[in-house]
Amino acid sequence: MAMVLLFAALMLAPFGQLFAAWPQGVPAVLSASDEAVYQKIFADAGRGKMPAPTQVRRLKETSLLADAEALALSEGKQSYDLLKGWINNNPDHALASTLYRQAVKTRPSPRKVCKKEVRRNSKGVRYDHRACRSSGSYAALPNKPTALVERESRQARLEAERTKRPAAVSAMLSEVWNLRSRDRLQEAGEILLSAEAKRVLDSADRQAQLVKIAARYDDIRLWERGLPFAKAAGEIAGPGRDEALWLAGWSAYRLGKTTEAAKLWDKLVSHEPVKGAHYGRAAWWAARAYSEAGQRTKAKEMLALGAKDHVSFYGMLCAQKAGVEPSRDWRAPRLNREHMAALVQIPSVKRGMALAQIGEHDLAQQVLKNADDVIPYQMTETLAAFALEARLPGTAQRMGRALYEQGDMLFSALFPYPAYWQPKGGMAMDRGLMLAIMRQESAFQPSVGSHAGAQGLMQLMPATSKYIARLAGRPTPSRDDLHDPAINLMLAQDYVGYLNGKLSGNIIHILAAYNAGPGNLNKWRTRGLLPDGDPMMAIENIPLAETKGYVQKVLANWWFYQSRTQDDAWSLAALADNHWPVVDERGRGRGARVAQR
Template identity: 25%
Template sequence: QRMQQLLETGKLSAAKKLNSSLPATARWPLTELEAAWRNPQRYLQKTAFAAASAGRRAVALFALQRLARRSVNLAHAEWQRIIGHFSEDERRQGFAALGYAAALEQDERALGWYEAAGTAELGEKQLAWRVRAALRAENWHEVQLGIAAMSPQQQSEAAWRYWRARALKALGRVAEADALLVPLSREYHYYGQLALDELGEIPGAWAPTAKFEADEAQIEAMQGRPEIQRTILLYRMGLRTEAGKEWDWAMRGLTDRELLIAAEVAQRNGMYDRSINAAMRTIELHDFNLRYPAPYREALQTPLQEHDVEEAWVYGLMRQESRFVTHAKSEVGAAGLMQIMPDTARWAARRLGLKGYRKGMIHQLDMNLRLGTYYMKNVYSRFDDNPVLASAAYNAGPTRAKKWRANRPLEGAIYVETIPFDETRDYVRKVMSNTIYYAKLFGHSDETLKQRLGVIDSKVPVVSADER
């Protein structure tokens, strides 16, 4: 099991070291492991598995898993050819590998392969994607069984509490579903919002807008603390990493009230990311104006009107992209408040007829907002005004957002849950959740999160009876 975990995370050297420490009878053949790592398909095709040792069969299962992540079809073909040489337990492991890879590819065969895996021991990711495959098929019985197979710790995650409640409700066990939804609805995040929607509460009533009030003496005292002063100085010097470490140290052990005072200090000093950081730490006393600040609102009005984009959605996206750090830059080069890639910025500038645009202008506040909102409008229009698909496209590209649709209309929450990229799935959840909060704080809309997520059209055009 430990060998598999190391290999799954790409730690071949560590796996080889562990292998050398195992008893001789339990070791995997090293040269075969290296061959399977380099070219899993070739290894499976060129290796004889009749009367193979346990070590060779273990390498074969690893090769199958590795090949499946590259091509489910190729892996399935190889598995069908060699499956007769493996024990029942090993066959279950093989089908588990196929099911996991197929679920990530949103392949409809995934559930069948997971079923064939039977009692195979599944890791947390395999279990999660078993449930996601069931969600994709809208098989609520399998959703419920899949979550029940998780450890208590994994079941306690907000996602699985929500989907377990949905499964129970779909199966007619409403009281059990509500027992999960009620406490979840009191949590301020994506799944808490969906839980409240499921309970049918008044839209937006759960997002308090009352601003926390601290007197000036308390604010001055907090700002005067040496650790806060150091944070502000480091921030102004452009040393954001060091400022963040100092800030985290300063936040240790603070009460809810002190955290909100610190958040106010950060906001007054233009450290919006630190303000959000402090406000998000509170447990009982909250200020959603500090959790969801709206800086640069005046500067945003012109591009909003020019491109006709919803203000709450733009803020929801900016909060997730940059935490309102104007000179934020990602590892891949995305820049500014709206984290625009340089190539996208040049493309948008050409489309807008900005002949004088230069690369460095991407960091200018007004330019970044103009280019970013233009691109948001572009992907929004390309996806028939669907903010879920547009948000996914903004993060992972339009091609992937299209690919992830199903062959039939799919509930928006299920589309989001089954996005195969962890980063994009988390991104879309947070952007959409943020949007609900901003719409409420701006007084713009009482639309629920579930309503905003809506239904995602099928990737295959639906043909009416008259057109057949």
């Protein structure tokens, strides 16, 4: 689930997992002998055993030893001194931060030594007393890994920037923050609109605070009060202008001021780049507002503009409504042999490739992610091609994203199709839908875990997975089981099927419940926040911004996968007409339910 930040889980893919054929014509990174030795080393490491000296002596290429040691240390069976020494020797390693957190939790600490004493109270009555004292001291922590040092350095720089502010600026921002934190929004807004605030604060600070006030008024559905502050923020030429114009248009629309809303969103579309966060969204809602105001020509113009954003949820809706058929090239990325030879000369990239060769795909993806900054842009497509053939879909997606950000579209990398991951017992649900969820949940990393505890490809919570397993009559899964793609996918499709049955196949409700939980969904529906008569309004009304974004992104992912397999994107057509998309028990199209107003 996407509600939280991700960190690397310690249990990596099990030994013996089959790995893809090596890309044709590309020399293997490891010799056959080293490959066999490393497979045994990593199998032992998964059980907490460090590489044996006899194994190490048989290796010609030793660059993966630190990775094997990290895996063994993550099992918690080695001494603290060994763990500390490894972190000090490998501060740049992909797992160094994870092992540092383990060291903080497990370092030797003072022991509590107690003995029983017999004492007398003031009346001379004897009683037993337990006297305790501390013995020993905390062991020294290892040096902080590079990633943690850099993060703390960034935070320190931000804090230093804040402390550089003149006293008057800090005082005013503090006053506004205090008022906002107590929902005294009108008072905070009036301060920001005052001549004094315009003199003391720079435009970016003032705009940011006004946007926060307007957003809070939107949260509590007091659009009439929030509209003036959103419009004021939208008049400031700063980084928050697009967010301000979106909120201003939304507030006006919810107040029934459709023409004003349309013009505000129209202004946003004219100012924001096509890849901007609100471009397609504003174009879609501007078209709807213009249409409701009887301005059909302007509505069509907005849809045509929105269709230029051909990768976002709203951009795809605009294209569908405008009758624009996007051109998508699903060709495989090209592998340039010269670029491949150059990539192997980069130590971290070579390590990632070697890990893929021995079947340690998860760790390979983590290592290659750490290498992003040293990969020349012109070699990005080659690494994407390698990743797709070497069963590294998360790496391929990242390379596809890097290409997209530079204006190059490589859809096969952006939306990898790892058909080799199969649920135990077979795929019962629509594969495109499951991949759409997987892409958003874990970015194709089987061993990823969230701070909230969600695990694996489909980010299942352990409690949820146990409940679903019990309902399905399956064995109770362990936390480590959830890092096995076959088990994770099996339970995830069971869960999607469970939600499907509870929610009558309404895919919007299913996705919202998958992300935020069925309890939250029921609460929102009970409060009337998700109107049956207006699916698009229901999506925008989802109170949790993360869940709202999740629903939109998973649906867009699904439409892309349907495009890849040349399936009908029936749910896109349904939503474009503001109908509820409804799926059958296998997650496939059952039709569109007309919204009942």
